[in-house]
Amino acid sequence: MRAIAIDDEPVALEVVRALAAKVPFVALQATFTDAFQGLAYLQQEPVDLLFVDINMPDISGLELVGSLPQKPLVIFTTAYAEHAVSGFELDAVDYLLKPFSLARFVKACNKAHELLQLRRQSSAPVPPPAPVVDYLFLKTGYEQVKVRFDDILYLEAAGNYITFVLTGQRLLTRMTFHEVQELLPRGQFIRIHRSYIVARHRIDRIERHQVRVGAANLPVGASYLADLQLAGPGAAE
Numbered sequence: 001m002r003a004i005a006i007d008d009e010p011v012a013l014e015v016v017r018a019l020a021a022k023v024p025f026v027a028l029q030a031t032f033t034d035a036f037q038g039l040a041y042l043q044q045e046p047v048d049l050l051f052v053d054i055n056m057p058d059i060s061g062l063e064l065v066g067s068l069p070q071k072p073l074v075i076f077t078t079a080y081a082e083h084a085v086s087g088f089e090l091d092a093v094d095y096l097l098k099p100f101s102l103a104r105f106v107k108a109c110n111k112a113h114e115l116l117q118l119r120r121q122s123s124a125p126v127p128p129p130a131p132v133v134d135y136l137f138l139k140t141g142y143e144q145v146k147v148r149f150d151d152i153l154y155l156e157a158a159g160n161y162i163t164f165v166l167t168g169q170r171l172l173t174r175m176t177f178h179e180v181q182e183l184l185p186r187g188q189f190i191r192i193h194r195s196y197i198v199a200r201h202r203i204d205r206i207e208r209h210q211v212r213v214g215a216a217n218l219p220v221g222a223s224y225l226a227d228l229q230l231a232g233p234g235a236a237e
Contacts, residue, residue, distance in 0.1 A: 001109075001116055002046060005031045006038035006061070007053035007077065012098065016051050016077070019105045026109055035059050039067070047072045049093075049112050054078040065090050073112045136183050138164060138173045145171060149185060154198040154213050165216075192228055193221040 003026050005016040013031040020028040026049065032038035035056050042050070050072045052061040065074050074090065079098040093115060094108035137144045147164060156163045157177050164171040177197065181189075184197070191197045192211060196218050205212035206228060210219055220228060 001026050001048040001073075001113060003028050003049040003051065004038060004041060004047055005051040006033075006035055006056075006064070007031075007051075008033050008035070008056045009053070012053065012077065015099075019102055020051075020109075022102060023106055023109050025113055035061075035064055039064055042068060042072070048116055049073045049075065049109075051075050051077055055080060062090065065092075073115055075108050075112060134185075138171055138175075140171050140173050147171065149188060149199075152189075152199050153202050154196055154216070154218060155180065155189075157195045167214075190228060192224050193219050195219075 003020065005013055005020075005028060007013050007016070010033055013033065017028055017031060020026045029045075029047075030038075030041060032041065035058060038052075039059075041047075050065070052064060052074065054061040054076055055078055056064075061076055061078070065071060071091075074092045075094045075096060076092050077096045077098060077100070081097055093112045096104060096108055134150065135146055135148045138147050139145075147166065151166045153165045153167065155177075156165065160174055160176060162173055162175050162177070162180055164173065177191070180197070181191075188201070189197050189199055198211060198213055198218060202213050203211050204214070206220075208220075208225070210217045211228070212218075
């Protein structure tokens with residue numbers, strides 16, 4: 001975490017500097033005894049964490065933090081416990097009462113580190129959803145032909161070849177049913193026979209031994225009938 005410290009007492013800044021050097025995830029980049037110099041730094045440089053004293057001349061730490069349009073995480077340091085409530089009203093990460101120990105300092109830094117991670121996660125851009133692939137390319141002869149899933153009526157196998165029967169078109173490709181089932185979207189197609197796979201939404205009628213798909217009557221294998229009747233057209237596989 002990139003951090004700075006503002007305190008009108010040089011000794012107090014030395015304490016913060018020494019303790020911060022013992023926390024591996026805190027990089028204390030600058031310290032200021034002049035609050036307005038610290039404020040100018042905050043307005044120009046990226047800072048994740050601010051250690052700031054409350055009681056300072058000219059402007060208090062509470063006023064300084066309240067004036068920031070974009071606030072870093074804040075840990076207030078002060079010798080006066082009565083300011084704690086005001087500090088937390090500004091959403092301070094923690095409030096360190098001087099003199100504070102290394103253990104108490106590390107505890108406050110750990111809280112700030114956890115909050116910074118949450119901030120970064122919540123502000124990270126959400127990746128766009130993966131595009132829906134609604135087609136495949138078939139090798140037929142020397143060509144690669146784009147076939148949309150919605151255009152497929154059924155597939156007919158003959159040895160190592162499959163005929164894709166589309167609306168007004170038939171395409172022959174060298175492929176097995178096992179290979180083609182890896183390419184088809186799950187749930188949109190169902191196997192009804194060792195030689196036929198049909199598009200669910202293209203089934204017009206289911207009978208005991210055949211289904212009607214467009215103008216074709218396709219046979220239903222006995223081992224596939226139960227799954228076909230259970231799922232029906234359009235049901236999930």
